[in-house]
Amino acid sequence: MRGLWPMARRPGAGVPMSKKSRGDEIRESIAAKYPSLLIADGFDDAIIGTAIRPGSGVVVAYDIRKMEKILVKQGMEVMDAREYLDFNVFPAYVGEKTPTFIDRDW
Numbered sequence: 001m002r003g004l005w006p007m008a009r010r011p012g013a014g015v016p017m018s019k020k021s022r023g024d025e026i027r028e029s030i031a032a033k034y035p036s037l038l039i040a041d042g043f044d045d046a047i048i049g050t051a052i053r054p055g056s057g058v059v060v061a062y063d064i065r066k067m068e069k070i071l072v073k074q075g076m077e078v079m080d081a082r083e084y085l086d087f088n089v090f091p092a093y094v095g096e097k098t099p100t101f102i103d104r105d106w
Contacts, residue, residue, distance in 0.1 A: 021044065021045055022045065023043075023044030023045030023046065023047055024044055026044070026047045026048075026049070027039060027044045027047055030047070030049075030050060030060060034050065034058055036097060037050075037058065037059060037060050037097050037099075038059075038060065038094060038095070038097045038098055038099055039060055039099065040060075040062060040067075040089060040099055042070065043062055043066075043067050043070055045066060045070060046062045046063050046064075046066035046067040046069075046070060047060060047061070047062055047063075048061050048062065048063045048066075048102065048104075049061050051100050051102070053096075053100060055096065056096040056097065056098075057096070057097075059097055059098065059099055059100050060099040060100070061099065061100050061101075061102055062099055062100070062101050062102065063102060063104055064085070064101050064102060064103045064104075065103070065104065065105060067081075067085055067089070067101070068081045068082055068085065071084060071085070085101075089101070
């Protein structure tokens with residue numbers, strides 16, 4: 001199930017994995033320092049770090065292109081992946097700790 005989850009209460013958090021991805025390691029590192037941040041479920045490998053949003057403080061930052069690639073790997077076409085993100089992920093606001101999404105192609 002996709003959604004935005006608090007770092008410390010994400011489904012599956014704390015479950016041992018046989019091999020951790022770089023995204024898992026980054027998420028765990030951020031969660032240790034900022035356990036109240038929200039994450040976009042299923043996109044750990046697109047986390048690039050944290051950002052500071054005025055009025056909100058620290059939030060998790062995602063690379064948009066990496067998010068698209070994750071959805072393409074799951075079977076979506078590139079245009080469908082971008083449309084999904086544009087309509088279902090980017091506009092979602094669930095409070096001041098909502099993640100930010102960065103386009104690093106510029």
